[in-house]
Each structure stands twice: as C-alpha cells, then as structure tokens.
Amino acid sequence: MDALLTNDYLARAREILGDRTDTEIEYDNTVVAFLATGMDIKSAVDAANREHPDEALKPNPTHWEDLAARYDYIIKHKLMLQKLGIKE
Numbered sequence: 457m458d459a460l461l462t463n464d465y466l467a468r469a470r471e472i473l474g475d476r477t478d479t480e481i482e483y484d485n486t487v488v489a490f491l492a493t494g495m496d497i498k499s500a501v502d503a504a505n506r507e508h509p510d511e512a513l514k515p516n517p518t519h520w521e522d523l524a525a526r527y528d529y530i531i532k533h534k535l536m537l538q539k540l541g542i543k544e
Contacts, residue, residue, distance in 0.1 A: 462540060469533055481544060483511035484530055491531065497524040 476484070486507050490500035497520060505512035515523050537544055 472529060479511055483508045487527055488531055491527060497527060
C-alpha cells in the first residue's frame with residue numbers, strides 16, 4: 457500500500473473511531489480479546505466492564521447492533537495496522 461493510500465486509510469479510521477484515550481484503547485482491546493475467544497458482544501462487553509470499570513459501557517438494548525459493528529470494524533482495523541506494520 458503506498459503512503460497516500462495508507463494516510464487516507466488512517467484518516468478515515470480516525471473519523472470512524474474518533475479520538476480515543478489510552479484507557480479507551482485498552483478497553484477496546486479487552487473487548488476485542490474477549491470476542492476473539494468466541495464470546496458474543498454482550499458477554500465481551502460485560503467481561504471488559506469488570507476489568508475496566510471506569511471505562512465501562514452500558515449500552516441500551518437498541519445500541520448492541522451498532523456496538524457489534526464498531527468492534528467488528530476495530531478488529532479489521534487492528535489487522536490492517538498489523539499488515540502495515542503500524543502500532544496503535
């Protein structure tokens with residue numbers, strides 16, 4: 457991937473994910489790790505909430521689908537960063 461495409465990708469990812477603090481990134485990484493073990497989104501968020509109570513998400517029932525899509529994107533984003541050799 458050339459530098460221009462890489463920069464475009466990273467800019468778009470920042471738009472999608474927004475600015476995240478280090479603790480928010482840690483929380484997201486925890487959710488992703490639990491999802492990787494086969495947990496569903498609700499179980500993964502519940503488990504991450506126990507590990508990171510200050511960052512705990514408490515979505516209402518109508519937000520689970522959007523939250524699942526966000527974490528699916530984060531998983532794919534992390535794979536792309538890995539392929540590009542970029543650390544988050």
